[in-house]
Amino acid sequence: MAGSRLGVMGGTFDPVHHGHLVAASEVASLFGLDEVVFVPTGEPWQKADRQVSHAEDRYLMTVIATASNPRFSVSRVDVDRGTTTYTIDTLTDLHRQRPDADLFFITGADALAQIVGWRDTEHLFDLAHFVGVTRPGYQLATADLPAGLPEDAVSLVEIPALAISSTDCRDRVRRGQPVWYLVPDGVVQYIEKRGLYRDGLPASPPGQ
Ligand code: ATP
Ligand code: MG
Numbered sequence: 001m002a003g004s005r006l007g008v009m010g011g012t013f014d015p016v017h018h019g020h021l022v023a024a025s026e027v028a029s030l031f032g033l034d035e036v037v038f039v040p041t042g043e044p045w046q047k048a049d050r051q052v053s054h055a056e057d058r059y060l061m062t063v064i065a066t067a068s069n070p071r072f073s074v075s076r077v078d079v080d081r082g083t084t085t086y087t088i089d090t091l092t093d094l095h096r097q098r099p100d101a102d103l104f105f106i107t108g109a110d111a112l113a114q115i116v117g118w119r120d121t122e123h124l125f126d127l128a129h130f131v132g133v134t135r136p137g138y139q140l141a142t143a144d145l146p147a148g149l150p151e152d153a154v155s156l157v158e159i160p161a162l163a164i165s166s167t168d169c170r171d172r173v174r175r176g177q178p179v180w181y182l183v184p185d186g187v188v189q190y191i192e193k194r195g196l197y198r199d200g201l202p203a204s205p206p207g208q
Contacts, residue, residue: 007036064186103128173197
């Protein structure tokens, strides 16, 4: 679609939860986005300290969670690249696939604050507008952003309080507590079916 406005929601999605979905929906409404594409990471460098579930499991949970929304889709660009995911690569690939689209990269306040750590930061802002969403426990003011960001490169948006995190969802499953209503119903069932998060280790790859 020529001139479309495309949201890009990157994440580990281990598992995807209603915080992610509300953030995407809210930013889509505020910024008049035509579509939001969720992009599960390949091998996330930020989380080298813990075992992340297989990309295929995280991809499938994201597909299940977004299936009912006609404006949400899921991209395999990071999963298929198969290496550590850098936002610059995600945006470069999506720009190549959708050269006419204006990209809006949606990221949590916690991630945005690490923006200076990203490679090729200047080029990043040529590729997309950045939307930082606040989640409970993270106050974000323009003054807290790294100095020297291009003007108008970043917008900050408050999302209705949703104190949900993937970490808490994983801990709940491990302790045998429910995750109903924190994640979409189909994701609850997928976690159960695949035995994810039970012992803190990734289940074997899907299909094995
Ligand atoms: P983990 O607890 O494993 O770090 P997470 O809940 O932060 O997981 P990610 O997959 O790391 O989930 O998040 C993807 C993006 O969504 C990040 O930019 C993150 O800041 C944002 N995000 C996560 N949870 C929320 C929430 N409840 N509200 C708004 N944004 C969120
Ligand atoms: Mg996180």
